[in-house]
Structure formats: structure tokens, C-alpha cells
Amino acid sequence: MKRDSKLKSILSSATKKLKDQDNHTSETLSNDIQKNKEKLKKQFGPSEDVIFRQLNIPFDDDTAQDTLLVFVDGMVDENAVRNNIINALITQPLKLQRGGDKLEKVKSKVSIFNTVTNETDIEKAVFEILQGSAFLLVEGYDQGLLMNVAGFELRSPEEPETERMVRGARDGFIESISTNMALLRRRIPHTSLQFETIKIGKYSQTQIAIAYVKDITDPKLVERIKLRLHQINVDAIENSGEIEQSIEDHPFSIFPTIGNTGRPDKASALLMEGRVILIVDGDPCILYAPYLCLESIQSLEDYTSRPYYTSFIRIIRFVSFLISILFPALYIAVLNFHKVMIPSEMVVPLIQARETVPFPLAMEIIIIILMFETVREAGIRLPQQVGSALSIVGALIFGQVAVSAGIMGAPTTVVVSISYIASFINSSISGVISLLRIGLFIAASLFGGYGLIMAMLGLLTHMVSLTSIGIPYMAPFAPFYFRDWNDTLIRFPYRWLKQRPKSIPNKRPKKIESLPKTGDK
Amino acid sequence: MLLFCLCILTGCWNNEELDESALVHGLGINKAEDSLHFSMEIIKPSKESSEGSASGENIIIEKEADTLIEAVRESIRDVKRRLHFDHNQLWVIGEKLAKDDMIGYLDLSRRDQMFRLNSYLFITEENPVDILETPTLYDDLSSTEIVSALEQTKHISGYTSVKMYDFFKAMEGPIPNAYIPIIQTTEENNQPITSLNGTAVINDGKMVGKLTNHETNGLNVLFNKASGGYSQLTMNGNKISIEINDSETTIEPVLKGNHLKAHIEVKILSTLADNTSKDTINKEWINQVEKKASDQIENHIHMTLDKLQQELKTDISGIGIETYRKYPQQWHHVQDNWDDVFSKADITVDVDTVVQHQGLINKSLERHRDKHHNNPYKFNRGN
Numbered sequence: 001m002k003r004d005s006k007l008k009s010i011l012s013s014a015t016k017k018l019k020d021q022d023n024h025t026s027e028t029l030s031n032d033i034q035k036n037k038e039k040l041k042k043q044f045g046p047s048e049d050v051i052f053r054q055l056n057i058p059f060d061d062d063t064a065q066d067t068l069l070v071f072v073d074g075m076v077d078e079n080a081v082r083n084n085i086i087n088a089l090i091t092q093p094l095k096l097q098r099g100g101d102k103l104e105k106v107k108s109k110v111s112i113f114n115t116v117t118n119e120t121d122i123e124k125a126v127f128e129i130l131q132g133s134a135f136l137l138v139e140g141y142d143q144g145l146l147m148n149v150a151g152f153e154l155r156s157p158e159e160p161e162t163e164r165m166v167r168g169a170r171d172g173f174i175e176s177i178s179t180n181m182a183l184l185r186r187r188i189p190h191t192s193l194q195f196e197t198i199k200i201g202k203y204s205q206t207q208i209a210i211a212y213v214k215d216i217t218d219p220k221l222v223e224r225i226k227l228r229l230h231q232i233n234v235d236a237i238e239n240s241g242e243i244e245q246s247i248e249d250h251p252f253s254i255f256p257t258i259g260n261t262g263r264p265d266k267a268s269a270l271l272m273e274g275r276v277i278l279i280v281d282g283d284p285c286i287l288y289a290p291y292l293c294l295e296s297i298q299s300l301e302d303y304t305s306r307p308y309y310t311s312f313i314r315i316i317r318f319v320s321f322l323i324s325i326l327f328p329a330l331y332i333a334v335l336n337f338h339k340v341m342i343p344s345e346m347v348v349p350l351i352q353a354r355e356t357v358p359f360p361l362a363m364e365i366i367i368i369i370l371m372f373e374t375v376r377e378a379g380i381r382l383p384q385q386v387g388s389a390l391s392i393v394g395a396l397i398f399g400q401v402a403v404s405a406g407i408m409g410a411p412t413t414v415v416v417s418i419s420y421i422a423s424f425i426n427s428s429i430s431g432v433i434s435l436l437r438i439g440l441f442i443a444a445s446l447f448g449g450y451g452l453i454m455a456m457l458g459l460l461t462h463m464v465s466l467t468s469i470g471i472p473y474m475a476p477f478a479p480f481y482f483r484d485w486n487d488t489l490i491r492f493p494y495r496w497l498k499q500r501p502k503s504i505p506n507k508r509p510k511k512i513e514s515l516p517k518t519g520d521k
Numbered sequence: 522m523l524l525f526c527l528c529i530l531t532g533c534w535n536n537e538e539l540d541e542s543a544l545v546h547g548l549g550i551n552k553a554e555d556s557l558h559f560s561m562e563i564i565k566p567s568k569e570s571s572e573g574s575a576s577g578e579n580i581i582i583e584k585e586a587d588t589l590i591e592a593v594r595e596s597i598r599d600v601k602r603r604l605h606f607d608h609n610q611l612w613v614i615g616e617k618l619a620k621d622d623m624i625g626y627l628d629l630s631r632r633d634q635m636f637r638l639n640s641y642l643f644i645t646e647e648n649p650v651d652i653l654e655t656p657t658l659y660d661d662l663s664s665t666e667i668v669s670a671l672e673q674t675k676h677i678s679g680y681t682s683v684k685m686y687d688f689f690k691a692m693e694g695p696i697p698n699a700y701i702p703i704i705q706t707t708e709e710n711n712q713p714i715t716s717l718n719g720t721a722v723i724n725d726g727k728m729v730g731k732l733t734n735h736e737t738n739g740l741n742v743l744f745n746k747a748s749g750g751y752s753q754l755t756m757n758g759n760k761i762s763i764e765i766n767d768s769e770t771t772i773e774p775v776l777k778g779n780h781l782k783a784h785i786e787v788k789i790l791s792t793l794a795d796n797t798s799k800d801t802i803n804k805e806w807i808n809q810v811e812k813k814a815s816d817q818i819e820n821h822i823h824m825t826l827d828k829l830q831q832e833l834k835t836d837i838s839g840i841g842i843e844t845y846r847k848y849p850q851q852w853h854h855v856q857d858n859w860d861d862v863f864s865k866a867d868i869t870v871d872v873d874t875v876v877q878h879q880g881l882i883n884k885s886l887e888r889h890r891d892k893h894h895n896n897p898y899k900f901n902r903g904n
Binding site: 335336337339340342344345347348350351354355357360361 | 537538539540542544546564605607608610637662665668
């Protein structure tokens, strides 16, 4: 209840702020079209992308009326402006024989094609024009017609490159929020899927849609997210990352507690699990919460393929995660502190490799790790044509020359490489893995296996303390929801996944009502 | 996590770069005039050569000292690096020391956490340095090679391998006797190589005698370690050998006062390995082989037991342990003069060998095979 009232007070203060802005500028239109043009020009300044177009609209009583059409080039659909406004008004004289208001006639003509509203306030008109509306002023009237003809260049909804799937939908979210909402609506055509839109950013006026399935999602979750979104007061929202970082529970943790995806099929699956999705206009990545730690080893494709291989791959992913964060740390702990743990057969080659290297082992590993990170970062940012040159330099100079020149030891290079290869399988959290690898490595190089264990304990304690919009990050392990274990490292067959995961609070626990009985003939 | 802790926190608590330490792979101890003579084989961190042929990759350090720790610390002067015994896999003890008293000098190996208890223990009649200095056939270090050879001894029932913890387990048991294999160098192709030859018998920390290879064979059967080995026999002038797949030995002691009667029953499952005769293999033939093999193995065991009872008066056969298990109450009375009880014991041995499988062929060579008379694919053999 307390939270409810808090939300209300914040909502009302937000609307009040908007009203204040309204009162602040109350310049209205006048009857004179030229004066209006001056006023508008003053608002827009020298911006050349705003087009002012004089139109002479003929009427069937052989009179004509001067009008002014204002729109922003590129923000409107050119075809709509040409056909639905200009052609519609000019080619045939408007019928005025039976009398009537000229503005009403014009409005009824253009409203065949567009949504039209009357507007008297210049500020508001300007605001709408900047968002892709066309504004039509008619001589002798102190109000204009706002027609929504927004339309701009969009790319087609292609599959996002970072989340490719072998078997699955081939579409992806794009930069336009309306297209993105439509992509979701097409997958869940039910009234229960609801979009709540708010605008954030004084200058950017970025639209943000909160999407959730009302029958499933826990209302407290939606409320919490809405509350936080309304508290954002910034000049501009550039991308979804800024929203993510302003509303997440633990802004200083290295673990992300809000997920993102570019795949509509994944987004709809998330919605059906009872999660809340945030679509930020201008960003093809949608955000979702709650985001659990477990998801970094899961993939949507796990559910399209059969359970056995999926479970195998999930185990591989988990083991790879451990290898990628622990391998260099274990290596230095064993070599520098716990020499008994070196396999006896490997002692001689390890010693011989170490003997040629001029640096201490810790420094050698740090150098290799930093070089790997550099090569990787360079590989991501470089254009593709240069990329192949980079891989040659990386592979040759690294793998071959540095080892044979005795600057780096072959075993050390192999250890770090294995760690990196293992991290590619969990690419969604590769940033976290890189940091953990270095952190654990430093702990291990200073205090050996003891330091490594202490660091791991600290890490686990931190991970258990994390929440994602109030939902425990490590669920279903901590807190312990045994029922959800049918979809963790081992994915059970589809017909045993009848319940929605308890880790994500929801109002509709049952997912599968019944399935055909097969197999017992 | 706890398990992880346990297995990682076993070593020394300090940080030392690998190239600042010297890893000892083999350690030899012998008795000098009035002190001990230590020799250590250290991994030589030489450059990797492109041919990959590594020879003489070891450094041998010799030191005279009173105790092991003194030798270890004193040799830092020579080695210029701190010695690490984490990877010490081999202990070679000179016969001179073994016959004197070796247990006391091995104390550090268990007191210090640096030593491995799963390292192998040997006794040599020669100077331990010679064993460590033997040129190797495959591996870089002679210690490594000896150890890897021991991993293969399961295919030869003539040898036994003893690890440090086996030795101490035996020494701390009810009968403080143990056995240690003997290693020696032999000349082969004008090149000395190491080979295992017989077993040393330890009675109360002192070496009292040794068993030959054949006697070791019998010992192995007694210890149930014979599986994987082979047995060679002669039948009608032809050599025949069987491979032992599985053997099971049960010792049944009967203690009456100070008199011990023991019955040893051995069951051996085997496969025919070699048949130099031209006989056709059938049931009777197999029975003959089984009989022969049983006799031979029985013989070996008797040989071993006779030597242990009469000559060495030392029980390492496991009969004592079985008696202790069966008669824990009476044990106190016989414990002190067990060697005496053992050497006067009546021991009967019964070996039952079963040849399960004759291999892939029947006869060694079958010259004439009659064609099946209704063979549809007849052809002339053209004399």
C-alpha cells in the first residue's frame, strides 16, 4: 500500500511537471497565415529540414484558399504527403456549394487518409511536427490541422547477428518501437499483452514501452519497473543500456541483472514466462527483467531441440564457464604454490618451458591475457577486410614466434588459449568472464589455492546477494526452488515442463494443460 | 568447495617460481663410513631442442650427511636452488643401509609434508647412484623410467612393486615385516640398463634376505597380485605358457596354542597363451595343462614359503595377518615369538587352475583340413 501511494505521488508529480510546461508557453496561432509562418520559423530557427509549403486549395465556388503545409523532411512518409494531402486537396475542387466551414471541409477531405486533430497551440504543434506530423494552416483560421504521416527509412527486421539460431525464427527487432511492438503483438495476439508507453528524456523524448502479459506477470514487478522509469529525469536517452543501468538493482556489480535480446521469438517466450519487457525506441535490443544467472548458460534453441543433446550442451557450457574463469588461476596456483599437484608426466616439459621464459609466471600470464584481450577487441571493431590480417598477426606472432623466441612458454599460452576458447561458448557474458578471469588469477598468484578459494567464496557470496528487480539472481539454486530444477543444467523433456518456473513470480503457474497421450499403445 | 580446499591445501605454503626451484625425481640413500651417502636426481631444465631428442636431462647430486634434512639443505650450496621433493617418485636404498636399520632414516619422508607417500621404494645391492645414473631408454629421467616400468609390472608376476605407504603400512601392522623389490643394473648391448630382480625381505626394519624371481612369483600369488602375469610350463618336452587372468588366494590359518596350521587355497583363471606342441587341443589336453600349471604354481609357493620359514624366519606371506584377524584374542600370546611360530607352521597349499579359453586357434598349425563334403563351391586343388 505504501508503495502504491508512493507510485501515485510520483506519477502525479510527473504529470504536473508536464502541465507546468504547458502553462509556461501559451503562444497561440493567429488568423494571419504569414504571421503564423513567422512564429513557426522563429521556433524552428535556421533548420533547413523543416519544409514550409504554400498550397492554394481550390473550392467549387471558384474561390481558392491560401494554406501552408509544414513538415520535417525525412520524418514523414513522402508518399503520404504527396497523395493523401497535396493531391487530395488540389486536384479536385472541394465542394462548398451547400455551405459549410472551409476548415471543416479540408479536414474531412484529409481525414479520409490520416488521423487529423485540430491544434491551436504553437508549442504543441511544433512538438508534433518534430515527431513526424504534417501541419496544415489555413488562411483566416486561428487553428491548424495536425496530420500524422510519420514515416521514415527503416531496415527490415533481420535476424540479429549476435544471437543466431540454427532452428528458429529469422526476424529480429529493429530501431522502430512501433515495428517492435507489432513483432511482439503478432506472436501474442491477445488483449492480455499490454504495452504501456512513457517518454523519457527532456530533449530526446525517447519512447519506452513496458510490455507484459497481464494474466501472467506479477503486477508488483511491473509496478517496480514503472516506478523506477518515472524517476528517471535526464536530458536524453541514447540507448537501452542507459535505461538498464538506471533501473537495475545493483548498478555497481560486474554482473548484469537485466537481460537483453534482439530476438522477437525469445522476447515473446520471456513474456509468456511472466517477465517484463522494455522496448526503447531507436534500439534494436529490448530489455527484460528479471534476469537470472542461469540464463547465461541457456539458449532459446535449447527448447526447440530434443532434451538429451540440449542437456549435454548445457553441461558443456557450464564446464566451459568454469574453465574460462578458473584455468589460468589454477595453473599459477599449482605451478607456484602446490607443485605436488602437477601431474608427474608433465613436470619435465613444464620445467623446460618455464626455464626459457625471462618473466615470472604471473607476469607471463598477465601479458598473454592482455594481448588476447587486445586482439579480441581489435577483431570486434575492425572492418571485416582487416580482420583477417589481424588474425594472421595474432596467430603467427602469438602462437609461433613468441613461443619459439622464448618470450612466452608454450604451456602457458595453451592454458590461456583454452580459457579463452572456453569463454567464446558463453559469449553473452564474455565481459564478466574476462574480469573474473583476471580477478581470480590475481588472487591465485598472490595467495595460491587458498586465495583462489577465498576469491571464489567472495564471488559466490556476491552472486547470491544479487537481485534482479527484487527477484533473487541465483534462483532456483539460492533460494532453493527444487521444482525449477527440471530446467537447469539438465533440461527435462517438454511434457515434464508443465509449470512456469517458480523463480520468476507469476500469476498463472500452469503452462501446459494437457498433451496428447502417446507412446502407450 | 570443502573437497576442493582439501585437495589443494596439501603442499607447502609459499610461492616459489618453477624456475627457481629444483625438483627432485629420485633419491638414493646408502651407508658411508659413519654417515649417510645421499644421491639425488634432479630434473635438468634444459632448452627444448628442435629434434625433440632429449638425453642426459638429469643432474645427479651427491652429498654426505648424517640425516636427510641435512643433506637436503646442504645440497642447496651445490644445486643453487631449493630442492623440492614434491615429485620424488623413487627411493633407492643401498643394501648396506637396509641391512643396518633404514626405518629411522626414512622418518623425514613422513614427518615432512613435502614428500610423496605414493613414491616407490627399492633396495639395490649396488651403489644407489649407479641406478640413478643409468642411461635411459625412453624417458628423460631414469627415475621416471623406473617408475613407468613399475606401472607395467602387472604383466609380469615375477615382480612386486612397493610404495612408501605400503611399506609403512606393513611396518606398523601387527607383524613389522615388509618386502621391497630389488633393482640392479645389467649390461645389455654394451649399455647398462636397470632391471628388477627379486625381492628383499625386511624383518623389523632390517633386511634379512632376498627372494629370487621364482620365489617372488610365489609371493605374488600369495598376495593375490598374480593376475595379469603368466606361467611357463613344460609338458612332454614342449613349452606351454598360460596367461593368468584372475587369481584368488584364501588363507585359512588354524592356531592351536603355539602351533599353527595353515591351508592356502589358490584359484587361478587363465587363458592359453603359447603352445609349442603340435597336439590337438581338447578337453583332456587342457586338463593336463591345468594339472601341470597347478603343480608348478604350488611348487613356487612352496619354494617361497620354505625359504621364508627355514632360511629367513620372517613372515611376509600374509599368513600372520590372517591369523591376527581370525584369532585377535590369542594373538598377544604368539605375537612376540611369531617368527618362531611361523617357521614351525605346517602349511598346505592347494592350487586349482582353470584354463578358460584356448585362444583364437585350435591347433598350432593345421596343414590338412578336410573339405566339407557338401561344399557347394568345389574346386580342384591340383595336388
